[in-house]
Amino acid sequence: MSMIQVGHLKSTLPLALAFLVGAALSAWAASSEADFKAAYAAAEAANKEAGALRNQWTVTAAALADAKKAADKGNFDQAIASAKEAEALAKASIYQATSEKTLWKELEIR
Numbered sequence: 057m058s059m060i061q062v063g064h065l066k067s068t069l070p071l072a073l074a075f076l077v078g079a080a081l082s083a084w085a086a087s088s089e090a091d092f093k094a095a096y097a098a099a100e101a102a103n104k105e106a107g108a109l110r111n112q113w114t115v116t117a118a119a120l121a122d123a124k125k126a127a128d129k130g131n132f133d134q135a136i137a138s139a140k141e142a143e144a145l146a147k148a149s150i151y152q153a154t155s156e157k158t159l160w161k162e163l164e165i166r
Contacts, residue, residue: 088132095139096123102146111153116145 099120106112119142126135 088136089127092123092127092132092135092139095136095143096120096127099123099139099143099146102143102150106146106149106153109150109153111149113145113149116142116149119145 099116103112103116103120106116119138123135123138123142126132126138
């Protein structure tokens, strides 16, 4: 390799690395936003199911609002965590509603 070719390689290497890092970061951010959207949709679906059972919890709505605020700020890690918390709360309210429909029959009257 001649000196001109080596010099050219040295000058384009940082540019190529910067491009690759930038592409990797933008792909990571896009997947985080997509992950948030999926987590939020799952939480909303569970909350809607809880609403159909007439057992929505206010803490679930608060967690959904927190998720949306974090996503609006671009903090997708926090947004996903809040959305998953909201989904767990909604599922717990669904469990509560469905189990209480049958468990009351097993109570002993004293």
